[in-house]
Amino acid sequence: MARRKTGSYAVGRERRALIVETAAQRFAGRGYYRTPMAEIAADVGLTDGGLLYHFPSKKHLLLAVAEHRFSTSAQWWTNLEPTADLDTVLAAMVRATERHLAEPGLIELFVLT
Numbered sequence: 001m002a003r004r005k006t007g008s009y010a011v012g013r014e015r016r017a018l019i020v021e022t023a024a025q026r027f028a029g030r031g032y033y034r035t036p037m038a039e040i041a042a043d044v045g046l047t048d049g050g051l052l053y054h055f056p057s058k059k060h061l062l063l064a065v066a067e068h069r070f071s072t073s074a075q076w077w078t079n080l081e082p083t084a085d086l087d088t089v090l091a092a093m094v095r096a097t098e099r100h101l102a103e104p105g106l107i108e109l110f111v112l113t
Contacts, residue, residue, distance in 0.1 A: 012054075015044070015046075015054065016054050016064075018044050019040065019044050019046075019051065019054055019055065019061070019064075020061070020064045020065055020068045021068070022040055022043045022044050023035070023040050023061050023064075023065050024065045024068055024069065026039065026040055026043070027062075027065060028103035028104070029103075031104075032058075032062060037051055037052075037058055037061070040061070073096065076092070076095075076096055076099070077092070077096075080092050
């Protein structure tokens with residue numbers, strides 16, 4: 001019996017990335033506890049079961065969002081030149097803080113994870 005092809009790994013990775021990005025936006029705006037999984041699923045065009053295929057629980061999704069957040073924050077610093085002076089480093093720190101403060105729901109991630 002031939003095995004049915006259900007999709008490519010690339011499509012699955014893209015879908016997972018979309019879910020994480022969407023969840024990050026929702027958590028940033030409303031917070032982790034006030035964001036239902038069903039809302040995230042609807043936003044990305046999945047059923048609740050489809051979302052659970054990628055993330056078996058909301059806690060799994062939270063950890064993926066936290067990992068995404070850490071990765072994104074690390075990217076901010078890779079743009080800083082190794083020879084940057086103190087004023088440039090301090091300005092980058094202020095911009096990073098402003099980005100974090102603009103997303104108060106994501107600050108909750110640091111407490112929850």
